Amino acid sequence: SWRAAAACQQAGIPAAEHLFFVAARKHLLRQEVLFTRGINPRTASDAWQYFELNFAPPRSPEKIAKKRELLRELGSLLSKVKKSGIMLPDFKLHNLVLAEPEGERPRLVLVDLSEAETGRPDYPEMVFLERFSPHLLRSPAFTAGDYVRLIRAYLEAGDDPRTWPEICQGIIERAKKRNRDLKP
Secondary structure, eight states, X not given: XXXXXXXXXXXXXXXXXXXXXXXXXXXXXXXXXXXXXXXXXXXXXXXXXXXHHHHSSSOOHHHHHHHHHHHHHHHHHHHHHHHHTOBXXXXXXXXXXXXXXXXXXXXXXXXXXXXXXXXXXXXXXXHHHHHHTHHHHTOTTOOHHHXXXXXXXXXXXXXXXXXXXXXXXXHHHHHHHTTOOOOO
């Protein structure tokens, strides 16, 4: 986690600031504790809860606009993670926090790097996206249109010429190979 946090910082991926690491070994057992700076102010324990609390139907035009802004940020974050060479197999809304500093735009911050591996440029894009997708598709806070907006934001952030249907088809094909259902 410590090395992954440094790699995230270098790649421009917002992650909780790691303060110090303590490890102890007793015989064959090893215990480790990593201390991070808190993400404050915030109004929810994680991004999943934030979206559920703020964007479940019915939605006002203001809420819709805010959700779309956050989807653009999330798409950009997905693109940064993919380009970084950091493998985050547990990248999901539960491992993101929405920091809401007063007078500033809210920003998504990665808080769980326990499964991260650095130096993995071979981490397949469709594996990454397919593992992340169920966390949006099964939430009543997200519509199919929101998912399309997210994929489009991902492509735009990476200056990727592919279309969102191409990416979605790749994600669906990978899910089928794994016998996973991605239907909302």
